[in-house]
Amino acid sequence: MTEVRWSHLRPDAFMQRQQERALVYLPFGLCEPHGHIAPFGLDTLKADHYCLEAAKRSGGIVAPTQGYHIHECGFHQPWLEEVVGDQNPFLAAMPPYVICYHFLYQLRAFANAGFRGVIAVSGHHGGSQNDLRLIGTAFTKQTGIPVTVKTDPEWCEGQYLNDHAGKYEISQLLDLHPELMDMTLLGRQFEPGSGGRLALNPDAGEASAAYGREINEAIIHAITDHADQLVLGPVLKDPISYEETEQIWKEATENLETWHSM
Ligand SMILES: [Zn+2]
Incomplete structure (x- = not known):
């Protein structure tokens, strides 16, 4: 078993992997409802898998997962009202300026730890990925370290029709974590007191592990292709200070009229 997680590597192995490929992956997800049939962390679980597999196949190290995400604001709000209704959505949500500020400091930590390229998989x-990209671009401009931010449907764009908690997403997790799924609960949303559909898409019953495997492999291939072609940035002469990071934040946001997600 190849260990690729920053959190699980001892210094010797970490430095060896980093010397071979100074690339870090950041899995981005959150907890939000995906019907009664699936766990809240569907988005997190797939991001974890894609990053782990890409690092095993193409080199690099996987950073600790970011399990909170932009939600509950802007265009997310009507979505919540429409598909979740009165039920508590049990969300791990934060506004864009909190997530993006944190993301910038994650990038700083990666650069200071010796990484010369970042691939964030949401x-x-x-x-909301557009807000993260704004920060990634500002960081690259200042440091020369390339930062890619892409959601899983963006990695397989044009190949598969994405959705929320429908055939696409439920298939993804049926392949990766069948032990966390319970497809016998498809009709639970119609039972009184169940909390309703909890954002389940009507075509979720068409999902299959085999279809999920196809999608998941296409995504991992796209990520590894990108990783293989990525031109890494320079080795930093000095660590990036907190003050310099604040300056990047200021430059990235001072002319921003409104966050994409607000
Ligand atoms: Zn999802």
């Missing part, structure tokens, strides 16, 4: 899709 299992959550819908537009």
Whole structure:
């Protein structure tokens, strides 16, 4: 078993992997409802898997997972009202300026730890990735370290039709974590007191592990292709200070009228 997680590597193995490929992966997800049939962390679980597999196949190290994400604001709000209804959505949500500020400091930590390229894979899709990309671009401009931010449907764009908790997403997790799924609960949303559909898409019953395997492999291939072609940035002469990081934040946000997700 090849260990690729920053959290699980001892210094010798970490430095050896980093010398071979100074690339870090950041899995991005959150907890939000995906019907009664699936766990809240579907988005996190798939992002974890894609990063782990990509690092095993193409080299690099996987950073600790970011399990909170932008939600509950802007265009997310009507979505919540429409598909979750009165039920508590049990969300691990934060506004864009909190997540993006944190993301910038994650990038700083990666650069200071010796990484020269960053690939952030978000299992959550819908537009908030644009806010993260704003920060990634500002960081690259200042440091020369390339930062890619893409959601899983963006990695397989044009190949598969994505959705929320429908045939696409439920298939993904049926392949990766069948032990966390219970397809016998498909009709639970119609039982009184069940909390309703909890954002389940009507075509979730068409999902299959085999279809999920196809999608998951296509995504991992796209990520590894990108990783293989990525031109890494320079080795930093000095660590990036907190003050310099604040300056990047200021430059990235001072002319921002509104966050994409707000
Ligand atoms: Zn999802």
